[in-house]
Amino acid sequence: MTIRKVDFPSHQPVLIRSLIEKLPFVAGVWIDCTFGAGGYTRALLDAGAQKVIGIDRDPSTLAHAATLKAKYGSKFELCEANFSMLELVAKQFKLKQISGIVFDVGVSSMQIDEAGRGFSFQRDGPLDMRMSQNGVTAADIVNNVSEADLADIIYYYGEDRAARVIAKAIIKERTTQEINSTEHLSNLINGAIGRSNYKSNKSVNPSTRTFQALRIAVNNELEELYLALIAAEKILDEGAILAVVSFHSLEDRIIKKFIKSRSTNGSGQSRYLPQLKSNSPTFRELFNKVLRPTDEEILANPRARSAKLRIATRLRPTGGRGNSVKIEFPKVNYKLGIRQ
Ligand SMILES: C[S@@+](CC[C@H](N)C(=O)[O-])C[C@H]1O[C@@H](n2cnc3c(N)ncnc32)[C@H](O)[C@@H]1O
Incomplete structure (x- = not known):
């Protein structure tokens, strides 16, 4: 009988170190909207977060969650859901104050490799x-x-x-x-x-x-992302962090447009019209630019090469919890069952 070493597919988290290094400190409750193998959750807990709620729509992430649960106990919870349901998740866990929400959108290495x-x-x-x-x-x-x-x-x-x-x-x-x-x-x-x-x-x-x-x-990925960003805007309080890592331009364009539309006063409105209260800025983009992996990170993990990180901080909510400026993104309303 030959003995074969079994390699478990794993995922190397991208850009989470850079995010943590850029923040003055990590504390309080965080939501990791794309739990995957738990790399971000683990990094946030090790950096000082008191609790992390993970979200993932893929039931196969439960195995990774069990490992984290064994290590971190009640400091970690996982929710099998779409991240567009972020507001409901926050309600279900009765979260009063959230220090930050992170997204590492796209597919995991486990999903690609299987x-x-x-x-x-x-x-x-x-x-x-x-x-x-x-x-x-x-x-x-x-x-x-x-x-x-x-x-x-x-x-x-x-x-x-x-x-x-x-x-x-x-x-x-x-x-x-x-x-x-x-x-x-x-x-x-x-x-x-x-x-x-x-x-x-x-x-x-x-x-x-x-x-x-x-x-x-x-996976209705673009709409999921847009709805989740709007939900994040609603549930975050002043000073909280929104950090999003994306891997292709369609996603990054949504994130960029979203943050830009929320960072300027009444974006899209005529400057001759009075400002609408609901369009007060709700975020400030940190560093005013996209952050990319270092050459070192790309060398260690070639899948990181197209990653982009944008970080914003929630401003004091004025005139309601959100901003009504809509942003455009491609949406194809295809119909099933039409064979030619
Ligand atoms: C790139 S991986 C995240 C890896 C994770 N940061 C880590 O360190 O292991 C993206 C994960 O997000 C999940 N995901 C993508 N879109 C989602 C959505 N709309 N709702 C919930 N989970 C989603 C995928 O199932 C996948 O597990």
Whole structure:
């Protein structure tokens, strides 16, 4: 019998050290909206937080939570929920004063590395991509939405100029057979596009953007983020921290626009009109810029290379708990069940 060492998939937390170093101190109650393997929660507790409430929609994070619970006891709680439900979570835990809310959005290394979750075109597996492990799968979308909706998903959520060509190839393929595996979809896209079309950056696999797009659609990622930021604005008190780490430009644009719209007086309004009370600034961006991982962190963890951290502090709430300025982000209202 051969003995094989079993490697447990793990996740190296990105930018949390930089965040903690930038804060004068860490204390009080924090909410970690993207618990994952608990790297952020652990770092916050070790840095001085009295309590951390973790949120994650993926039930497989429970195993990591058990390890933290054994170490930190009542200083740590986990909630299986979407982070857009942040306000309800704060109510459920009767949180009176929250010192900070952190997000490390996107997928974890455990989710990407496990072929059975279907997030990666580099590992063959079912075309799934559901963080919560229930609801509509990527295969449901690929095999059931109209060509126009598919093209919109790939264009708006993947920012892929080849969206229409890819959508056409998918529709043609599914007239003869369903596309149910990551390899099937990836081969199909490679066949339709070919690496030569990606001359400017040959190292990028042509499937990258479609996979990102499907993941965003399956998990409603952009709307989730926007709703969670609005909820954070409502539940944070003066001086509390909002810190968000993101990994692609669609997410970062939402975070940037959100913080900018809340940091200036009545953004978007004419300066000749009287200020609306509800549009008083609710946040101040710290450092006035995006923070990035150091070369050292990227060397140790190449997945950190595209990470961006934005930190803001909540200002004294005036004229209500929130700010009514809406921000724009792509939203594709695709319909299932329209096979052509
Ligand atoms: C990048 S990982 C976070 C890793 C974590 N910071 C750590 O150190 O282990 C993102 C996690 O957020 C979760 N997630 C993403 N979107 C979510 C949402 N809308 N609601 C709840 N959890 C979400 C994912 O399931 C995943 O476990």
